[in-house]
Structures are given as C-alpha cells and as structure tokens.
Amino acid sequence: MDTVPGDSEHDELFQAAPCGLLRTDERGTVTRVNDRFAGWVGFTAEELIGKVRLQDLLTVGARIFHQTHWTPLLQMQGSVSEVKLEVRDRDGHTMPMVLNAIRSTAAGVVRHDIAAFVAHDRHKYERELIDARKRTEALVSEATKLKELANTRAAVAEQMMGIVSHDLRNPLALILMSTELLRRGNPTENQVKIADRVARAVGHSNRLIADLLDFTAAQLGKGIAINRQACNIHAVMAVCVDDLAQAFPKQQLRHVAQGNGDCSADAVRLSQLVGNLVANAVAYGSDVEPIAVISAVDSSGFSLSVTNSGEPIPEDIRDSLFQPLSRGTTGGAARSIGLGLFIVNEIARAHSGKVTVQSDVAGTTFTAYFPLS
Ligand SMILES: Nc1ncnc2c1ncn2[C@@H]1O[C@H](COP(=O)(O)OP(=O)(O)OP(=O)(O)O)[C@@H](O)[C@H]1O
Ligand SMILES: [Mg+2]
Missing domain, CATH: 3.30.450.20 (PAS domain)
Known part of the structure; x- marks a missing residue:
C-alpha cells in the first residue's frame, strides 16, 4: 500500500x-x-x-x-x-x-x-442554538400561561370592582339623602355644617369610585367608553365651569370660548376631563391667580385647555405624569392617588385625541386636542 x-x-x-x-x-x-x-x-x-x-x-x-x-x-x-x-x-x-x-x-x-x-465549535454553536430555541419555546409557553392567568385575574378584578362600586354607591346615596333630611328638620348651625361636611365626603367618595371604575376599564384594555353626540363644546364648558366654580368657591375660574363650538363628543366625559384638570390646577397651582379654561374650535378640530399659575410641575415626574398611580410628592391634595391625569389621557384617547402639557415659571397648561376626523 x-x-x-x-x-x-x-x-x-x-x-x-x-x-x-x-x-x-x-x-x-x-x-x-x-x-x-x-x-x-x-x-x-x-x-x-x-x-x-x-x-x-x-x-x-x-x-x-x-x-x-x-x-x-x-x-x-x-x-x-x-x-x-x-x-x-x-x-x-x-x-x-x-x-x-x-x-x-x-x-x-x-x-x-x-x-x-x-467541528467542536460548530457543534457547540449548533447545540447552543437548539438550547436557545428550546428556552425560547419554554418562555413563550410560560408567557402564554401567564397571560391567560392575568386575563382571568383581570376579569375577576373587573367583576370585583363592579360589585364593590355598586355596593358602595347605594349606601353613599343613602348617606347623602340622610343629610338632606337632616337639613329639613330645622337643624342648628352646627348640624348644617356637619351635614355639609358629610355631603362633601360623599361627593369625594363618589368621584373616587368613578375614577377607580374608569381605571379598571382602561387597564383591562377596553378603554373608557364614550358616547359621542353632536354638541356645542362652548355651551358644555360654560356649564362645566359653573359647576366647578361651585365646587371650588375660593378659586377664580374663567371660561374663554374661541371659534364656533359645534363638534361631536361625549359631553359628560369632556366635562370629567376638564374637571380633573381644574381639580389639579386648584390643588397644585396658585390660590390667588385665576384658572383659565379655554374651549377652542377651528377647521381641523377642537381643543380644551386649562391654565394655572404657580410652581411648575417637578422635572422628575414629567415623563410619568399620565401613568396611573403616578403623583408628585409635595403639595396638593393629601389624599390624591395619581389617577386624574391617567383618566384625562384615556378620555382623550377614546376621542382619538391627545393631551400635551407645557409647564414653566409662567404657568402650567394642559391641552387636550381632538382632531375632527
Ligand atoms: N396643574 C398642575 N400643576 C402642578 N403639578 C401638577 C398639575 N397637575 C398635575 N400635577 C402633578 O402631577 C401629579 C399627577 O396628577 P394626577 O391628577 O394624575 O394625580 P393626583 O392629582 O396626584 O391624584 P388624583 O387626581 O388621582 O386625585 C400630581 O400629583 C402633581 O404632582
Ligand atoms: Mg389629580
């Protein structure tokens, strides 16, 4: 050989x-x-x-x-x-x-x-690819399971929220009615004060329940439900600002209307949006300077904005302002939970609109813009 x-x-x-x-x-x-x-x-x-x-x-x-x-x-x-x-x-x-x-x-x-x-290296590489694929498959299956679990939990949470809010609203309505009855029975000045305080607490609780329900609906991916109808946004805002003036008697509120007010929107939800922005302006803005609510309509759409003077929004919370449960640590309402702007944003989104914020030493303005299309 x-x-x-x-x-x-x-x-x-x-x-x-x-x-x-x-x-x-x-x-x-x-x-x-x-x-x-x-x-x-x-x-x-x-x-x-x-x-x-x-x-x-x-x-x-x-x-x-x-x-x-x-x-x-x-x-x-x-x-x-x-x-x-x-x-x-x-x-x-x-x-x-x-x-x-x-x-x-x-x-x-x-x-x-x-x-x-x-081919040790190539072999190793191929094994790693196979292992990586197996790991990915395991992760995907794990993620699917977790998603199913989350969906089930979310559905349970939604049902719970529905039950709790329903069961809370009835006793709250009863408490409110009782304050009315107290007022009719020739109360003393002190009793009227107490009845007013109870009525305010009921109003606060009702708003909280409404916020929590909206939060749950938005979190579950359904978004906030709206019912669009033809309306005059200036007229809607005039009534809304009047109501807010009653709710915040110590604060000066101004309504400015620009352009023709005709639009198609959910008037109740837009009043809620402005209500949340004004509540913030009252809580975090200057006590002495007036708050301006502007409703403006032009050919491309309409906008609602709320402006207040006072300290600008702290830098560290600007990026997360519209996230649920995000709130500043100083000033404002002691009992705030950080849902107001999240709901503002969700109401705007439900109308295909968006919210922007401008805040500096000259003041803070939140604007919700709604394109006509
Ligand atoms: N006009 C404003 N001026 C200054 N800071 C503001 C203003 N509006 C909002 N903020 C800041 O943004 C945070 C988030 O506001 P958001 O309305 O979402 O929650 P909240 O007011 O803290 O709680 P909630 O509205 O649920 O009662 C506030 O805690 C506050 O720090
Ligand atoms: Mg708020």
Missing part, C-alpha cells in the same frame, strides 16, 4: 494540512491517512491503513447514516459535502467531524478521498 508520497514537499503538506485527510477504497477501508487525522482518532497511520474502515470509526447513528446516505450519494453523485458525523477515537470518545468526500477512479480502481474537520 502506498503510504509515502514521493515528493517530500507534498508529503509534508499532506501530513501537516490543517484538516484530516484520508483515502479509502470503495468499501471504506483506509488506504492512506495523514498524521493529523490519525492523531485525532488516537491511532498511528500504520494501525489504520488496510485494517480499519471509515465506518468502523463512526458511532452507531453515524454508521447508519453512512450506510443509508453516504455510500449511495458517493455512488450516485460522486461527492458528499459538509456532512457532520460523530467519529469515535481509540478510547471510545466521540467528536463531531464535518466530512467532505470525492469518489474517483484510477486505473479501474475506485477510491474515496476524504477531508475531515473537527
């Missing part, structure tokens, strides 16, 4: 090539092999040549592949490229190898020339 090429330079190149090189006969018996390949599998060239077949060096799975694919492919198309097979070394350790083979015939004798590369 021919193990030593004549030309020493060729021989050196053959032995030192950065890949395993071997030649087999048609049945797979090694007829020539370089030291690199022999070293990888833990044999000497002499131990392999004429004694070992390529398939003898393969794991069982690789041997099956060799039989079912490798040999037929070499016979049919004369070559096999980049096939990854598990090769066993002398001690039975396996290593992944990528093999390329070419079939040729010399003097009527068939031979297979094979180049082999150890």
Whole structure:
C-alpha cells in the first residue's frame, strides 16, 4: 500500500494540512491517512491503513447514516459535502467531524478521498442554538400561561370592582339623602355644617369610585367608553365651569370660548376631563391667580385647555405624569392617588385625541386636542 508520497514537499503538506485527510477504497477501508487525522482518532497511520474502515470509526447513528446516505450519494453523485458525523477515537470518545468526500477512479480502481474537520465549535454553536430555541419555546409557553392567568385575574378584578362600586354607591346615596333630611328638620348651625361636611365626603367618595371604575376599564384594555353626540363644546364648558366654580368657591375660574363650538363628543366625559384638570390646577397651582379654561374650535378640530399659575410641575415626574398611580410628592391634595391625569389621557384617547402639557415659571397648561376626523 502506498503510504509515502514521493515528493517530500507534498508529503509534508499532506501530513501537516490543517484538516484530516484520508483515502479509502470503495468499501471504506483506509488506504492512506495523514498524521493529523490519525492523531485525532488516537491511532498511528500504520494501525489504520488496510485494517480499519471509515465506518468502523463512526458511532452507531453515524454508521447508519453512512450506510443509508453516504455510500449511495458517493455512488450516485460522486461527492458528499459538509456532512457532520460523530467519529469515535481509540478510547471510545466521540467528536463531531464535518466530512467532505470525492469518489474517483484510477486505473479501474475506485477510491474515496476524504477531508475531515473537527467541528467542536460548530457543534457547540449548533447545540447552543437548539438550547436557545428550546428556552425560547419554554418562555413563550410560560408567557402564554401567564397571560391567560392575568386575563382571568383581570376579569375577576373587573367583576370585583363592579360589585364593590355598586355596593358602595347605594349606601353613599343613602348617606347623602340622610343629610338632606337632616337639613329639613330645622337643624342648628352646627348640624348644617356637619351635614355639609358629610355631603362633601360623599361627593369625594363618589368621584373616587368613578375614577377607580374608569381605571379598571382602561387597564383591562377596553378603554373608557364614550358616547359621542353632536354638541356645542362652548355651551358644555360654560356649564362645566359653573359647576366647578361651585365646587371650588375660593378659586377664580374663567371660561374663554374661541371659534364656533359645534363638534361631536361625549359631553359628560369632556366635562370629567376638564374637571380633573381644574381639580389639579386648584390643588397644585396658585390660590390667588385665576384658572383659565379655554374651549377652542377651528377647521381641523377642537381643543380644551386649562391654565394655572404657580410652581411648575417637578422635572422628575414629567415623563410619568399620565401613568396611573403616578403623583408628585409635595403639595396638593393629601389624599390624591395619581389617577386624574391617567383618566384625562384615556378620555382623550377614546376621542382619538391627545393631551400635551407645557409647564414653566409662567404657568402650567394642559391641552387636550381632538382632531375632527
Ligand atoms: N396643574 C398642575 N400643576 C402642578 N403639578 C401638577 C398639575 N397637575 C398635575 N400635577 C402633578 O402631577 C401629579 C399627577 O396628577 P394626577 O391628577 O394624575 O394625580 P393626583 O392629582 O396626584 O391624584 P388624583 O387626581 O388621582 O386625585 C400630581 O400629583 C402633581 O404632582
Ligand atoms: Mg389629580
């Protein structure tokens, strides 16, 4: 058997090539092999040549592949490229190898020339890809489960909110009615004061319940429900500002109307939006300067804005102003929960509008803009 090429330079190149090189006969018996390949599998060239077949060096799975694919492919198309097979070394350790083979015939004798590369890195990389895919699949399935759980919890929370608010509203209505009855029964000045205080507390509780219901509806992805109707926004705001003036008797409120007031909107919700902005202006703005409510309509849409003087909005809460439960830490209402602006934003969104804020030493203006389309 021919193990030593004549030309020493060729021989050196053959032995030192950065890949395993071997030649087999048609049945797979090694007829020539370089030291690199022999070293990888833990044999000497002499131990392999004429004694070992390529398939003898393969794991069982690789041997099956060799039989079912490798040999037929070499016979049919004369070559096999980049096939990854598990090769066993002398001690039975396996290593992944990528093999390329070419079939040729010399003097009527068939031979297979094979180049082999150890593919530890590629193998590792492929394993990592498979593992990463498995992990992703597990995460997706986990996320789906969590989402289902969250949906169930959200539905339960919504039902609870509905039940609690309903059950709270009835006793609150009863308390309010009782304050009316107290007033009719010739009360003393002190009793009137107490009745007023109770009535204000009921009003506050009712607003809180309404906010919580809106918050729940918005959080559950349904958004706040609106009922659009043709209305005159200036007329709606005139009434709204009047009501707010009653609610905040110590604060000066001004309403400015610009343009023709015709629009299509949910008047109750827009009054709630302005009510929340004015409540904030009263709570966080100057006590002495008036608060301005401007309703403006032009050909592209209409806007509602509320301006107050006083300290500007602190920098650190500006980015999260419209997030639920986000509130400043200083000044304002001691019992605030940070839902007002979230609801303002949701009402605007339900009308396909958006809210912007401008705040500096000159004052703070919140503007809700509603495009006509
Ligand atoms: N006009 C304003 N001027 C200065 N700061 C404001 C003004 N409006 C809102 N803020 C700041 O933004 C925060 C968030 O306002 P938001 O109305 O969402 O919640 P809240 O007023 O704290 O609570 P809630 O409205 O639920 O009672 C407030 O706590 C306050 O710090
Ligand atoms: Mg508020």
